[in-house]
Amino acid sequence: MTLYADGISHFGMTVANISTTIGSLHLKNPTILASGIMDEDAGSMQRIISNGAGAIVTKSIGVLPREGYPNPSLLELENGLLNAMGLPNPGIEHYGQEMKKMQRSIVPIIGSIFGANSKEFTVLAQKMERYGASAVELNVSCPHAKHYGLEVGCDATSVQKIVSSVKGKTHIPVFVKISPNVTNIVEIAKAAERGNADGIVAINTIKAMKIDLDSERPILAHKTGGYSGRAIKPIGIRCVYEISEQVTIPIIGVGGITTGEDAIEYFMAGASAVQIGSAVYYRGVDVFRHICKEISQWMNSHHYQKISELIGVAHL
Amino acid sequence: MNIPTITPLLSSVLEATDIKTITFKYRGTVKPGQFFMIWVPGVDEIPMSVSYITKQIKGITFRRIGEATNALFSLKRGQNVGIRGPYGNGFETIGKHLLFVGGGTGIGMLAPVVEEARRRKVKSTVIIGVKSKKELFFEHRLRRCGAEVFVSTDDGSQGFKGFASDLAKDLLKNERFDSVYTCGPEPMMRTLLSPCKSISFQASLERYMKCSIGLCGQCCIGRGIRVCVDGPIFDGKQLQKFDDFGICRRDAAGRKIPV
Numbered sequence: 001m002t003l004y005a006d007g008i009s010h011f012g013m014t015v016a017n018i019s020t021t022i023g024s025l026h027l028k029n030p031t032i033l034a035s036g037i038m039d040e041d042a043g044s045m046q047r048i049i050s051n052g053a054g055a056i057v058t059k060s061i062g063v064l065p066r067e068g069y070p071n072p073s074l075l076e077l078e079n080g081l082l083n084a085m086g087l088p089n090p091g092i093e094h095y096g097q098e099m100k101k102m103q104r105s106i107v108p109i110i111g112s113i114f115g116a117n118s119k120e121f122t123v124l125a126q127k128m129e130r131y132g133a134s135a136v137e138l139n140v141s142c143p144h145a146k147h148y149g150l151e152v153g154c155d156a157t158s159v160q161k162i163v164s165s166v167k168g169k170t171h172i173p174v175f176v177k178i179s180p181n182v183t184n185i186v187e188i189a190k191a192a193e194r195g196n197a198d199g200i201v202a203i204n205t206i207k208a209m210k211i212d213l214d215s216e217r218p219i220l221a222h223k224t225g226g227y228s229g230r231a232i233k234p235i236g237i238r239c240v241y242e243i244s245e246q247v248t249i250p251i252i253g254v255g256g257i258t259t260g261e262d263a264i265e266y267f268m269a270g271a272s273a274v275q276i277g278s279a280v281y282y283r284g285v286d287v288f289r290h291i292c293k294e295i296s297q298w299m300n301s302h303h304y305q306k307i308s309e310l311i312g313v314a315h316l
Numbered sequence: 317m318n319i320p321t322i323t324p325l326l327s328s329v330l331e332a333t334d335i336k337t338i339t340f341k342y343r344g345t346v347k348p349g350q351f352f353m354i355w356v357p358g359v360d361e362i363p364m365s366v367s368y369i370t371k372q373i374k375g376i377t378f379r380r381i382g383e384a385t386n387a388l389f390s391l392k393r394g395q396n397v398g399i400r401g402p403y404g405n406g407f408e409t410i411g412k413h414l415l416f417v418g419g420g421t422g423i424g425m426l427a428p429v430v431e432e433a434r435r436r437k438v439k440s441t442v443i444i445g446v447k448s449k450k451e452l453f454f455e456h457r458l459r460r461c462g463a464e465v466f467v468s469t470d471d472g473s474q475g476f477k478g479f480a481s482d483l484a485k486d487l488l489k490n491e492r493f494d495s496v497y498t499c500g501p502e503p504m505m506r507t508l509l510s511p512c513k514s515i516s517f518q519a520s521l522e523r524y525m526k527c528s529i530g531l532c533g534q535c536c537i538g539r540g541i542r543v544c545v546d547g548p549i550f551d552g553k554q555l556q557k558f559d560d561f562g563i564c565r566r567d568a569a570g571r572k573i574p575v
Contacts, residue, residue, distance in 0.1 A: 038533035038540060040570045047540025059533070059570070067568035071353070071361035072398075074527035076318030085532060090570040097572075214322035215357045215396065281531050285540070 016299035020273050020307045022250045023173050023198040029054035031288045034254055034277030035112040042101035052289035055108040060139045062114050065091035070221040080229030081278045082210055084144045084222035092127045099131035108134035114148045118165035125166045135172050141179030141204035143226045154182050156191035163195025177201035180239055189243040201252045203236045229278040230256045237269045244270025260294020268314040320355040320398025327393055331453035336389055339375035347406030348428035349549045353528050355398030360384035363525045365425035377424030403528055404548045410516045411494020416442040417484045419500020426499055427454050434461045445480025449473040481507040502575040506562025517552035523565055
C-alpha cells in the first residue's frame with residue numbers, strides 16, 4: 001500500500017493526515033527545509049520541494065551582499081555538524097531574482113532575513129513580502145555573525161522591538177527563530193509574542209568549537225560556530241517544551257530532527273511543524289519524503305489521525 | 317568525523333610558471349576526478365582535484381591565483397597542510413579509444429585518468445591547451461604512459477596555434493573516439509560538448525565551494541545539483557540540462573557572475 005502525503009491510501013482507506021497549520025499558514029506536511037541548507041538559489045529550493053518538503057525557509061538574506069567566512073566553514077564531528085558560514089548571501093536586491101522563480105511554488109516559501117536593527121529587519125521583511133514570500137522568519141539567533149543574529153537576539157527588549165516594527169509594516173505571518181545560547185530562552189520567546197509574532201522557531205544552532213590537536217588551533221576559520229544535528233535534539237526538545245508552557249503562539253521545532261520519531265517527539269513537546277537541516281547530510285535530499293512516511297507510519301500504528309492530536313501531549 | 321588531518325608535504329615541484337604539484341601521504345582509495353579539501357591553517361581551505369595517485373601517495377597540481385594557492389605555493393617539503401576527502405564522484409573509464417582535452421591547469425586532474433586508461437590497455441589521445449609554452453606541463457608524463465599527445469597554444473609558441481577545442485573538433489572529424497574527458501575553462505568545455513553529443517562525454521566542473529559535503533548549496537548548478545557531491549564530473553546529458561553551464565556561476569555571496 002502506498003501512502004500519500006494527503007493522507008489517502010492507494011485503496012481509498014483513510015490513514016493519518018499529516019497536514020498541519022502554523023497560524024494562518026497551511027502545510028500539506030510538517031517538514032520544512034531549515035534556513036541555510038540548499039536555499040541560496042531557486043533551483044536548489046525546487047529540488048528540495050520535489051523531494052517532499054512541506055515548506056521552504058530561504059537562506060538568511062541581509063540588506064547587502066555578504067561573502068561569509070573563509071573555509072573551513074563546516075565540519076562533521078562525532079554527533080553533529082559544526083558550521084560557521086558567516087551568513088553568506090547575495091543581498092535582498094539580488095535575491096529577488098530567485099524569489100521571483102519561486103512565485104508559483106506549490107509549497108509556502110518563508111523568507112529568512114537578518115538585520116542589525118529593527119529598521120533593517122522591517123525593510124527586508126517588506127521586500128520579502130513584495131517578492132511573494134508566504135511568511136518571514138526573523139533570524140535573531142545566528143551564533144557566529146558580528147552585529148547580527150544572536151547579538152540582537154539575546155536581548156528581550158530588542159527582540160520585541162524588532163518583531164513589533166516588522167509586524168506593523170507587513171501583512172504576512174512573522175516567525176522568530178531564537179537561540180538556545182541565552183540565559184533563558186523562554187524570556188526571548190515571550191518577548192517575540194509580546195511583539196505580536198505569529199510563531200516561534202526554536203532552536204538555532206548551539207555555539208561550539210573544535211580544536212585540532214596537531215596544529216593546536218580551532219579548525220573553523222571563524223574559530224567558533226554553531227553545532228547542529230542529533231547531539232542537540234534533547235536541547236531543542238527541552239526548549240520547545242518550556243516555551244510552549246509560556247506562550248500561546250505556534251512553535252516550529254528544529255534541532256537534530258533526523259527521523260519521523262524525532263519529529264513526533266517535537267510535536268509532543270509542543271511543536272506544530274518541524275524544520276530539517278543537518279539530516280540532509282545524514283540521509284540525503286530525499287530526507288523529507290522519508291520523514292513524512294515515518295511520521296505517517298508511526299501515527300497509523302499509534303492510532304493518531306491528525307498531527308494536532310499530538311501537539312503538546314507530553315505536557316503533564 | 318569529517319575534519320582535516322594535518323599532513324606534511326612529501327614534495328613540492330615546480331611544473332611550469334606559477335604551477336606546482338604537491339604530494340602527501342594518503343593511503344585511501346581515490347578515483348581520478350575526485351577532489352580533496354586542502355587546508356592552509358590560518359588562510360583558507362580550498363577544493364583541489366587529485367592529479368597524482370599511487371597506493372601510498374596522492375598529489376594535487378595548481379596554479380597560484382589567490383590567497384590560498386599562493387600560501388600553498390610557498391610551502392616547502394615537510395611543512396604541513398590539512399587534508400580531507402576525497403570528495404565527489406570521479407570519472408568513469410568508458411570505451412576503447414579515449415580523447416582527453418585539458419585547458420590550462422585542467423590537464424593536471426586528467427593525467428590520472430590517462431594513467432588508469434593505460435593500466436586497462438585503452439588507447440588515449442590527449443590535447444593539452446595552454447596560453448603559451450611557458451605554462452605547459454605534464455606533456456612528458458603523458459607521453460611516457462603511451463598516450464598520443466597534441467599541444468595547442470594560444471600564441472603558437474608550441475604545437476597547434478589556437479584553441480584546444482578547435483584542435484579537438486578536427487580530431488573528432490577524422491578519428492573515431494568512444495569517449496571524451498575534459499577539464500578547463502567552461503566556455504571551452506561548452507564548445508566541445510556540441511560535436512560530442514553522440515559519444516560519451518565527461519567534464520569536470522568548478523564552482524565556488526564552502527561546505528564540500530552537499531549542505532550549504534553554494535556550489536549548486538541547474539536544479540539544485542551540487543557540484544561537490546553530485547559532481548564534480550558530469551556527463552553530456554546532465555550538462556545539456558544546466559542553463560548556467562559555460563555561461564555563469566555564483567560568487568562567494570551567491571551573486572550570478574559570468575564564467
